[in-house]
Amino acid sequence: MNGNRTIGILGGMGPLATADLYHKIILATPARRDQDHLHVIIDADPTIPDRSAALRGEGPDALPGLLASARRLQLAGADFITIPCNTAHAFLPALRPHLGVPVLDMIAATADRVLADFPAARRVGILAYRGTIETGLYHHALRDRGLEPLSPSPEDQRRLVDAAIDGVKANDTGPAMGALLAEAGGTLVAAGAEVLLAACTEIPIVLTPAMVPAPLLDPTRVLAEAAVREARAPALTAPAFVAGAGG
Amino acid sequence: MNGNRTIGILGGMGPLATADLYHKIILATPARRDQDHLHVIIDADPTIPDRSAALRGEGPDALPGLLASARRLQLAGADFITIPCNTAHAFLPALRPHLGVPVLDMIAATADRVLADFPAARRVGILAYRGTIETGLYHHALRDRGLEPLSPSPEDQRRLVDAAIDGVKANDTGPAMGALLAEAGGTLVAAGAEVLLAACTEIPIVLTPAMVPAPLLDPTRVLAEAAVREARAPALTAPAFVAGAGG
Numbered sequence: 196m197n198g199n200r201t202i203g204i205l206g207g208m209g210p211l212a213t214a215d216l217y218h219k220i221i222l223a224t225p226a227r228r229d230q231d232h233l234h235v236i237i238d239a240d241p242t243i244p245d246r247s248a249a250l251r252g253e254g255p256d257a258l259p260g261l262l263a264s265a266r267r268l269q270l271a272g273a274d275f276i277t278i279p280c281n282t283a284h285a286f287l288p289a290l291r292p293h294l295g296v297p298v299l300d301m302i303a304a305t306a307d308r309v310l311a312d313f314p315a316a317r318r319v320g321i322l323a324y325r326g327t328i329e330t331g332l333y334h335h336a337l338r339d340r341g342l343e344p345l346s347p348s349p350e351d352q353r354r355l356v357d358a359a360i361d362g363v364k365a366n367d368t369g370p371a372m373g374a375l376l377a378e379a380g381g382t383l384v385a386a387g388a389e390v391l392l393a394a395c396t397e398i399p400i401v402l403t404p405a406m407v408p409a410p411l412l413d414p415t416r417v418l419a420e421a422a423v424r425e426a427r428a429p430a431l432t433a434p435a436f437v438a439g440a441g442g
Numbered sequence: 443m444n445g446n447r448t449i450g451i452l453g454g455m456g457p458l459a460t461a462d463l464y465h466k467i468i469l470a471t472p473a474r475r476d477q478d479h480l481h482v483i484i485d486a487d488p489t490i491p492d493r494s495a496a497l498r499g500e501g502p503d504a505l506p507g508l509l510a511s512a513r514r515l516q517l518a519g520a521d522f523i524t525i526p527c528n529t530a531h532a533f534l535p536a537l538r539p540h541l542g543v544p545v546l547d548m549i550a551a552t553a554d555r556v557l558a559d560f561p562a563a564r565r566v567g568i569l570a571y572r573g574t575i576e577t578g579l580y581h582h583a584l585r586d587r588g589l590e591p592l593s594p595s596p597e598d599q600r601r602l603v604d605a606a607i608d609g610v611k612a613n614d615t616g617p618a619m620g621a622l623l624a625e626a627g628g629t630l631v632a633a634g635a636e637v638l639l640a641a642c643t644e645i646p647i648v649l650t651p652a653m654v655p656a657p658l659l660d661p662t663r664v665l666a667e668a669a670v671r672e673a674r675a676p677a678l679t680a681p682a683f684v685a686g687a688g689g
Contacts, residue, residue, distance in 0.1 A: 209476040210468040214461055217484075221457040227612045229456040230488050237464075237484035238518065241477050271485065271518045365474045 199233055200426040203273025203296070205264050207239035208246065208280035209364045212396030212415065216279035219419035233426045236271045238264045246282040247326025258289055265294055275299060275433055277422050279396045279415060281333075282326040297433040304421045305392060305414040306336035313390050313410065320388030320409070321346045322380055322402075324360050324395045328352065333394050345388045347379050355379040356395075363397035373401040380407035446480055447673040450520025450543070452511050454486035455493065455527035456611045459643030459662065463526035466666035480673045483518050485511045493529040494573025505536055512541055522546060522680055524669050526643045526662060528580075529573040544680040551668045552639060552661040553583035560637050560657065567635030567656070568593045569627055569649075571607050571642045575599065580641050592635050594626050602626040603642075610644035620648040627654035 202220065206213030217237060226232045243261060248254030261283060265276055275297045278284065284302050291298055309319055319342050321333050334344040347356055359375040376398055380391050384407065391411045393399045404411040425433055449467065453460030464484060473479045490508060495501030508530060512523055522544045525531065531549050538545055556566055566589050568580050581591040594603055606622040623645055627638050631654065638658045640646045651658040672680055 207476065207479065207481070210471075210473075210479045210482070211465075214465045214468060217464065217486075218458075218461045221461060222613060224457075224613075226457075228608075229454065229490075229492070229611060232454065232457045232486070232488040234454070234488055235457070235484070235486045236514070236518075237482070237486075239464075239479070239482045239484075241479040241481055243476075245475075245477070267483070267518045271483075271514045361475075364476060366469060 200274035201234040203268035203276040204237040285330040301418040316389040320383030320391040376402040377406040447521035448481040450515035450523040451484040532577040548665040563636040567630030623649040624653040
């Protein structure tokens with residue numbers, strides 16, 4: 196080991212978003228050669244049930260699968276865990292007490308980043324999967340910081356945002372999916388949003404900042420940068436939330 | 443688990459090549475939703491010493507680090523292992539007897555693929571890191587199949603190929619790196635190569651088929667497709683080479 200901490204990625208939700216976070220961690224790492232990079236362990240288990248369906252009570256619970264994956268990461272040597280899936284963050288309060296290592300919170304980190312990078316902004320548009328919207332995770336995190344969340348109409352949510360995200364999950368990363376999201380983002384900006392969140396890990400794969408008329412913040416990039424900082428910090432700064440026995 | 447096998451990726455050599463293999467595994471998987479994808483576990487340990495230096499006797503042995511990483515993958519549940527690093531394949535004969543799971547051979551799979559996809563080709567150009575060239579891994583695999591390997595002059599190897607690969611390892615994925623590799627590939631085709639191998643996992647990141655005047659075969663893609671086939675097959679087809687006790 197080279198004195199840095201090992202990053203665990205609890206992935207597979209979906210796989211492309213996992214690959215995207217890993218790629219962004221690599222690019223966020225100051226490195227001149229292989230040996231300068233960080234130790235990353237990824238567990239991408241596709242059998243973790245659909246998080247949105249579980250939260251609506253329409254499918255099997257996702258917690259046991261999330262917990263098993265987190266424990267595999269801990270067993271393999273991860274010093275802390277990142278989860279490149281916004282909706283899965285709804286399970287964080289239930290997950291954390293069972294783990295002996297901290298889990299970084301992508302949603303809190305993103306809301307903090309809005310304040311830091313766009314101090315004049317008041318209204319924040321949320322592009323997210325319906326499961327995330329239904330959990331209210333970003334709404335709460337933004338309101339806690341005095342910001343006003345805006346999200347698409349139910350019709351735009353279904354026809355534009357969810358349709359595009361389902362497309363990316365099925366490996367359709369073409370321009371049509373990005374165009375759907377750009378239309379939804381444009382409507383939010385017209386309604387007053389000064390910043391947009393690409394608050395589903397599949398979105399930044401097809402939607403680029405140039406495609407929308409307001410700054411677009413990518414929570415995956417925010418999480419990648421937080422993970423690199425945490426791995427290289429002299430001491431862990433993330434709260435450990437350790438209540439139960441470590442795996 | 444969904445009846446498929448779990449793919450282990452022994453990565454970090456370099457990290458971008460690891461992300462590239464994972465991305466290609468996802469794209470090679472027939473999937474409509476997260477749950478259709480394969481279980482992939484990645485261990486990317488940057489402290490594995492430089493493989494080329496180790497093989498030249500100019501640096502610490504890479505075998506202990508490779509073995510530790512393979513054992514972490516096995517412990518976490520990998521049913522077989524893939525290694526997105528050509529040079530590391532020189533350690534395969536030493537690695538395999540210590541593992542209880544098969545390791546896919548990217549180099550043998552690539553040479554087999556040349557025969558299958560380009561049956562008329564006789565001369566194959568090798569674009570690879572100097573460590574891979576020095577091991578003769580591709581030279582042997584091609585000659586074993588009746589093909590004639592061509593590799594760049596020592597001057598082209600240093601000035602074009604190694605320089606570009608070092609650039610990608612340092613996160614320089616811009617067009618200048620691709621141009622260096624395209625020049626080396628063009629020279630090999632002028633010397634008679636009918637097919638080119640992008641035989642270093644960093645190369646396909648910056649060199650696309652359109653940039654060279656002969657078909658360009660990407661061993662990372664060959665390995666990804668082999669891994670998906672192996673994970674979904676009714677029974678493992680890869681030879682297990684199990685001689686020692688499993689981890």
